[in-house]
Amino acid sequence: MTVPPDDAAAPVVAFSDRVADAVERKRTQLVVGLDPRIDLLPMELRGEAVLGRPSAAAALERFCKGIVDAVAPYAVAVKPQAAFFEALGADGWAALEAVCAYASGAGLLVIADGKRGDIGSTARAYAAAFLEPRGSEPRLADALTVNPYLGSDSMDPFLAACRRHGAGVFVLVRTSNRGGRDIQDAILSDGTPVWRHVAGLVREWGEDMLGERGMSSVGAVVGATVPRAIGEARRAMPQAIILLPGVGAQGATPADVARAFTSGPASALVNASRSVIYAYRESDDDWRAAAGAEAARLAAEIWAAAGW
Structure with a gap:
């Protein structure tokens, strides 16, 4: 789906097509999650972070930019977790903006992990904050994780951003955390699990947002830690890009996600966060070199598991 926006002649390339282009060009489906915890930063940055919010935000920014440099050859996207930046107030949000812009400049797609979801003007504001151009500045992120549990009207502003601005969304479907089963595995009256x-x-939401490669810009989050659900999720959503968190520190392996790729090499993305960005803790290498080496290893294993 390539459509011109209302106020410009240049076409908007669907998010799903940008994903496909990046996967095919770089031969990887790896997404690196940027979850910068101050207590896990390298010592050279952790010392700065105790000097107050501005210094802490600057440390997070330096760390994430270093990770971007290290993993850019092996990943198609980064996924900054907004909460770690928001915890530092205005300084943290400025750091998030700087990291997103830096990653885009490095040729990576940016998936903001915000898990936003609300109704009416609030949902519209979330969509504007993350997925729409900001005056003369580009949008913060290419895609956003969203929570669908307020229903279809809560999704409308995000879907509108996909149509008008070429953005993408990843809807929480079956998450990787242990407690996800409490609600997502609950059985409805017709015997169908909630997820x-x-x-x-x-x-349904993605049926009219197919790109030229046949995939939708409305994707789904399905935890790699629930391998039994991956095949069923793919059958239920054959044209959705499935984002698979949980590989690495949460215990899932690249082999667990192979069934997600039956719709094509770019039909799924595999996220690894702590195992990559904190790889230096299990290595004698510099923190950037350790992250790059782990990203390269995972990217190769995922590509092989995908079978393409």
Whole structure:
């Protein structure tokens, strides 16, 4: 789906097509999560972070930019977790903006991990904050994780941003955390698990947002730690890009996600966060070199597991 925006002649390339282009060009489906915890930063940065919010935000920014430099050859995207930046107030948000812009400049797609979801003007404001151009500045991120549990009207502003601005969304369907089963595995009156019902909605929401490569810009988050659900999720959402967190520190392996790729090499993205960005803690290498080496290893294993 390539459509011109209302106020410009240049076409907007669908998020799903940008993903496909990046996967094919770089031969990787790896997404590196940027979850910068101050207590896990390298010592050279951790010392700065105790000097107050401005210094802490600057340390997070330096760390994430270093990780971007290290993993850019092996990843298609980074996924900054907004909460770690928001915890530092205005300084943290400025650091998030700087990191997103830096990653884009390095040729990476940016998936903001905000898990936003609300109704009416609040949902519109979230969509504007993350997915729409900001005056003369580009949008903060190419895509955003969203929470669908307020229903279809809460999704409308995000879907509008996909249509008008070429953005993408990843809808929480079956998450990787242990407590996800409490709600997502609950059984509805017709015998359908809640997560499977949400998967059906994702398919509906994305039907009119197919790119030229046949995939939708409305994707889904399905935890790699729940391998039994991956094949079923793919069958339920054949044209959705599935974002698979949980590889690495949460215990899932590249082999666990192979069934997600049956719709094509760019039909799924695999996220690894702590195992990559804090790889230096298990290595004698510099923190940047350790992150790059782990990203290279994972990218190769995921590509092989995908079978393409």
